[in-house]
Amino acid sequence: MSANSPKRIGIFSDVHGNLQAFEAVIEAMQQDNVEGIYCCGDIVGYGANPNECVELTRELQCPIIAGNHDHAALLLTDISYFNDVAKAAVLWTKKVLTSKNSQFLQDLPLTVSDDHFYFVHASPKAPEQWNYILTMGEARTNFEYFTQQFCFIGHSHQPFIIEDYEDNLICPAQPDIQIKPGRRYLVNVGSVGQPRDRNPKPAYVICDLEKEILEIKRVEYDIPSAQNAIIKEGLPRELAERLAYGW
Ligand code: ZN
Numbered sequence: 001m002s003a004n005s006p007k008r009i010g011i012f013s014d015v016h017g018n019l020q021a022f023e024a025v026i027e028a029m030q031q032d033n034v035e036g037i038y039c040c041g042d043i044v045g046y047g048a049n050p051n052e053c054v055e056l057t058r059e060l061q062c063p064i065i066a067g068n069h070d071h072a073a074l075l076l077t078d079i080s081y082f083n084d085v086a087k088a089a090v091l092w093t094k095k096v097l098t099s100k101n102s103q104f105l106q107d108l109p110l111t112v113s114d115d116h117f118y119f120v121h122a123s124p125k126a127p128e129q130w131n132y133i134l135t136m137g138e139a140r141t142n143f144e145y146f147t148q149q150f151c152f153i154g155h156s157h158q159p160f161i162i163e164d165y166e167d168n169l170i171c172p173a174q175p176d177i178q179i180k181p182g183r184r185y186l187v188n189v190g191s192v193g194q195p196r197d198r199n200p201k202p203a204y205v206i207c208d209l210e211k212e213i214l215e216i217k218r219v220e221y222d223i224p225s226a227q228n229a230i231i232k233e234g235l236p237r238e239l240a241e242r243l244a245y246g247w
Pocket of ligand 1: 014016042067069155156157
């Protein structure tokens, strides 16, 4: 471990312009006494406050990587495969983003790593292709594309922890596990702004190398405020409604 590596980090992803959820997660991470914060991308898209979320992320001065919606809002990636609702949100986001915030998103790297941690939005195998890791088979393949003990991803908005021990993959059902020496971990940190695991509470992850704990955490936030902001901006109603049921 390099001397300056933070030992207790908070990782979040997929804020998607939901300022109310983002503020709740930042407050929770600060109360968790993290020494470092990392963002796995998709700061914008779907929610009503893309500029505020970019600015808040920038204020955190944390390592940040780009997500597919960040690139989509700059038309850097093909949006023809987006559904109508996602497309409408992306085009609205493109329209309202300030040039400074667009430039900030454009400058984000696709991956960030150090001795212990590897961060990518979708998959280590092909960061620029935005493929989902949804099966144990896909997880197994992706373990071959990072060398660190931990890889943190977002993208599917469905948090999980997968442990690799001598080629046996284990996906614990509980949200917190003991980190074991010699084992490697692929962790989806879930979504701050639009959870899709039928739990509407924003998610983030704590990784503590000293206490050897990896934990998916959830927080409460003001869902009606986020919904009202979406409706007020004239974005598709479905984007507001889904926040209530976490799908
Ligand atoms: Zn996303």
